[in-house]
């Protein structure tokens with residue numbers, strides 16, 4: 001709903017306007033410059049009706065300060081004060097009307113101002129659409145059809161009210177995408193607030209999220225705003241929603257459905273306007289089965305689902321990303337190094353690639369980044385990955401033998417030499433492993 005602030009010190013006029021305009025708009029009123037200033041800095045308004053002659057302040061000051069925020073100011077001036085009226089337009093007022101005024105004229109002026117505001121917003125959204133991938137610090141261009149579709153959907157839904165769920169492995173850029181959606185939406189100049197569900201202890205979750213009133217519990221010496229209020233008119237990003245404590249999920253569900261909440265210790269419901277984006281690298285469907293995630297919440301938050309493919313499934317983007325990360329350091333990469341990087345599995349996705357490249361940039365003395373530095377890091381993480389499963393000694397033996405077998409094309413002499421044991425030992429080991437591991441079944445030896 002359109003929200004409107006009336007700044008008028010004449011009580012009769014203020015009450016009359018509030019009454020009339022409340023039929024159509026969400027109306028708030030201030031009787032002094034100071035009150036208006038406070039309300040303008042705390043809330044968002046589409047339209048401000050501003051009496052330029054206020055008891056404590058020159059209305060032009062308010063105009064100068066706030067008219068750049070996309071708020072449309074309609075200035076009310078005294079009869080015959082055409083000079084002030086013109087000055088106010090110069091300072092960014094949308095239009096002015098003179099007292100005593102005709103209510104129909106005011107109504108038309110408000111409607112015209114709203115129309116212009118909508119057009120400006122559409123225009124901005126369109127411009128952003130054209131500038132697509134350009135968000136500072138990130139590269140949101142892709143050669144991958146699946147990811148392209150994700151980005152296109154993201155652009156289409158940036159201004160849709162329904163919540164968005166972003167899925168994908170760790171490091172694929174879920175938060176990057178959430179920030180991008182915020183940036184291209186009409187909420188871009190409002191806050192983007194992250195709720196890190198892994199970092200907030202269960203017993204503090206509710207008060208962090210919804211805030212608390214003074215005296216709500218021992219130590220609550222002052223009212224505290226929750227993250228949902230801080231995010232008002234902007235975007236609220238629930239990172240790793242799968243880790244949200246079960247006890248908080250019911251409260252979140254109510255909030256997602258109604259945008260209403262209550263501060264801890266508070267008696268009345270408050271309402272905010274936020275866009276909700278959630279992200280997870282967990283399998284929420286599994287969590288539901290295990291009784292750790294509410295099914296009703298799941299259906300609420302996944303109206304629009306965006307799944308970012310892992311980097312190994314969009315290898316064609318690796319050269320683009322590498323070039324992007326190199327640019328900052330004015331370094332280059334040789335083709336063969338790039339090919340090596342494209343062949344790697346990138347379990348840590350874009351985050352890992354970024355780290356590898358940045359490290360190589362810092363450690364390479366040449367203009368070309370050092371291949372060995374890139375690959376060394378890569379190998380370490382490969383081993384780390386293998387070890388993550390905590391293999392048994394036998395499994396390790398099997399993995400290494402299978403690796404050597406492939407590496408030396410089944411040449412048993414070379415395998416034995418590398419292992420530092422006899423050919424017979426290799427033979428025996430492979431034979432016994434072959435019986436238990438189907439992928440070694442077809443091993444035959446050459447010399």
Ligand SMILES: Nc1ncnc2c1ncn2[C@@H]1O[C@H](COP(=O)(O)OP(=O)(O)OP(=O)(O)O)[C@@H](O)[C@H]1O
Pocket residue numbers: 137138139140168169170171172173174175176177279281350351352354
């Ligand atoms: N498209 C991109 N362009 C530039 N950098 C990116 C891009 N995507 C991800 N990154 C970088 O990779 C890192 C991880 O990104 P992000 O935090 O968004 O991932 P995530 O999917 O939220 O990971 P996690 O599941 O671990 O929270 C960040 O440092 C970010 O700068």
Ligand SMILES: [Mg+2]
Pocket residue numbers: 174175239279
């Ligand atoms: Mg993240």
